[in-house]
Amino acid sequence: MSSSTSTTSDPTEQLERIGASEPTTAFEKWRISLSEFTGLGLTEDQKAHRDSLREQGKLEKDWDKCEGFKTDLMTNSPIITFLLQHLKSAGCEFPSSSIQCHPCPESRSGGFSPDHGILLCQNRFFSKKHMEDTLAHELLHAYDHCRFKVDWMNLRHHACSEIRAANLSGDCRFTREFKRGFYSFNKQHQACVKRRAILSVLANPSCTSPDMAEKAVNEVWESCFKDTRPFDEIY
Numbered sequence: 001m002s003s004s005t006s007t008t009s010d011p012t013e014q015l016e017r018i019g020a021s022e023p024t025t026a027f028e029k030w031r032i033s034l035s036e037f038t039g040l041g042l043t044e045d046q047k048a049h050r051d052s053l054r055e056q057g058k059l060e061k062d063w064d065k066c067e068g069f070k071t072d073l074m075t076n077s078p079i080i081t082f083l084l085q086h087l088k089s090a091g092c093e094f095p096s097s098s099i100q101c102h103p104c105p106e107s108r109s110g111g112f113s114p115d116h117g118i119l120l121c122q123n124r125f126f127s128k129k130h131m132e133d134t135l136a137h138e139l140l141h142a143y144d145h146c147r148f149k150v151d152w153m154n155l156r157h158h159a160c161s162e163i164r165a166a167n168l169s170g171d172c173r174f175t176r177e178f179k180r181g182f183y184s185f186n187k188q189h190q191a192c193v194k195r196r197a198i199l200s201v202l203a204n205p206s207c208t209s210p211d212m213a214e215k216a217v218n219e220v221w222e223s224c225f226k227d228t229r230p231f232d233e234i235y
């Protein structure tokens with residue numbers, strides 16, 4: 001970067017300049033808005049109040065954005081509408097109300113629960129595409145739950161669904177797209193699917209070690225990686 005700035009942008013100096021030339025009330029307003037913004041010059045109570053307002057604003061903003069993406073994807077995304085259609089015809093319709101936006105801790109971006117439906121972690125999406133991958137992943141779990149009576153505490157069952165979800169959602173999109181042009185990248189896609197499936201199985205309460213997760217994934221790998229239902233092939 002080589003821009004030569006002739007005017008200073010030191011906020012203290014600006015503050016002094018404005019303080020000298022503007023009416024006190026306007027200056028006070030400005031000073032207060034600055035301190036609200038930076039957190040300077042506030043009592044602990046004021047800070048806590050400011051933080052809770054900011055938090056609420058962020059929660060609302062995240063929620064609005066998440067709901068907007070969700071509605072758009074449920075209407076316009078080919079993979080999402082395809083999966084919703086298959087869930088419906090399998091007798092497990094997923095209305096908008098069973099897919100919920102919520103704030104989550106950093107370690108996840110979504111979840112599926114047979115009792116509660118699908119969770120979308122509203123604070124964890126960096127793009128609509130990212131949400132599409134996550135929603136497709138969770139809908140594949142929902143599809144498996146609907147079609148195959150999965151016992152989620154059984155690690156082999158869980159591993160199978162994670163392999164399918166990682167393989168058929170966009171989770172490993174990057175490697176998948178490479179695979180189209182270069183056959184040798186096939187192995188990279190498989191490695192991505194396997195790695196992600198192992199990580200997901202590791203989060204199962206019945207899983208007590210990485211070895212156990214890896215074993216479960218390896219045991220069902222051949223049949224579950226090949227099983228591309230409801231897709232005819234990886235598209």
Ligand SMILES: [Zn+2]
Pocket residue numbers: 137141162165200
């Ligand atoms: Zn999963």
